[in-house]
Amino acid sequence: MTAAVVTGVGAAIPPRVVTNDDLAGYLDTSDEWIRSRTGIASRRWVDPGMSTGDLAVAAGELALRSAGIDRVDAVVVATTTPDRLCPATAPEVATRLGMTGVSAHDVNAVCTGFLYGLASAVGLIAAGNAQTVLMIGAEAFSTILDPQDRSTAVIFADGAGAVVLRAGSPDEPGAVGPIVLGSDGSLSDLIQIPAGGSRQRSAGTLAPPEDHFFQMRGREVYRHAVERMAASAQEAMVKAGLSMADVDKFVPHQANNRISVAVGERLGLVPAQTVSNVDHMGNTAAASIGVLLAEASVDGELHAGERLLLTAFGGGLTWGATTLVWPALTAHMTVLPRPVSAVAV
Structure with a gap:
């Protein structure tokens, strides 16, 4: 295959x-x-x-x-x-x-x-x-x-x-392992930009200025993020035929530090296994895992042969996870x- x-x-x-x-x-x-x-x-x-x-x-x-x-x-x-x-x-x-x-x-x-x-x-x-x-x-x-x-x-x-x-x-x-993806559109209003799309435009009404900006209901997002990131990570490991004992480095989407810590704890991983740059990069959304992989590789935090577990959560709602063994490369x-x-x- x-x-x-x-x-x-x-x-x-x-x-x-x-x-x-x-x-x-x-x-x-x-x-x-x-x-x-x-x-x-x-x-x-x-x-x-x-x-x-x-x-x-x-x-x-x-x-x-x-x-x-x-x-x-x-x-x-x-x-x-x-x-x-x-x-x-x-x-x-x-x-x-x-x-x-x-x-x-x-x-x-x-x-x-x-x-x-x-x-x-x-x-x-x-x-x-x-x-x-x-x-x-x-x-x-x-x-x-x-x-x-x-x-x-x-x-x-x-x-x-x-x-x-x-x-x-x-x-x-x-080689990228099995990728687990999921969504729940019934909770789409937890993370959204209400205005600017066809729904708002076709209504023929003028949206308030704040509706043109990104909005997030943080407390509810936190709970769903922890649950979905942990569950999808566990499913990805099972589909890859692995256990959490096989994980060398945990690479979560950099939502915020509290979410990364909570997901790691649910998965039974120790803090030293978690790779993070949220302290100086913030949450770069779709870019965060890619930026984290590059920076950790350049800084020598990722080593060839280490098994990585990646997971993320975002608007939609959407979530996902996968695994891979880090290759020998120059980032x-x-x-x-x-x-x-x-x-x-």
């Missing part, structure tokens, strides 16, 4: 660092309040003029370099913040990477986007429609945040993480330069 094998990893983050003290300057919050509830001390936000596509292209270039190739058969971009509502961002990203003509499409599963995008890439390879796929999770989430909503503004951030996959054998290092990560427009300001 053909498997999808990770052969390259790259990540790109914006240059602008936003600290908790920066946010406390205009929000009713403090560094202590944010740290105690989220584990976040700082995050990266795009400067004016920088888009999700810019981040995706930079991460994609680095993942291709990591894999030692300059072209793939398909490009998948997982994002909640496309450059435009129409068309998808992936075709333009592919063209900017010098790959006009290849298959390219977007996936939107909010914070589960990386795993949904990974499943899409795996499916293309398994079906024989592609031998190589570039999958990018990318977000400019700060562009959809209400700057006065401390429940979301302190958590979410921007960045892009990418992986290159090729057709290979299931027993190779880097790359970069901080983008400030756009000329931002420098001028």
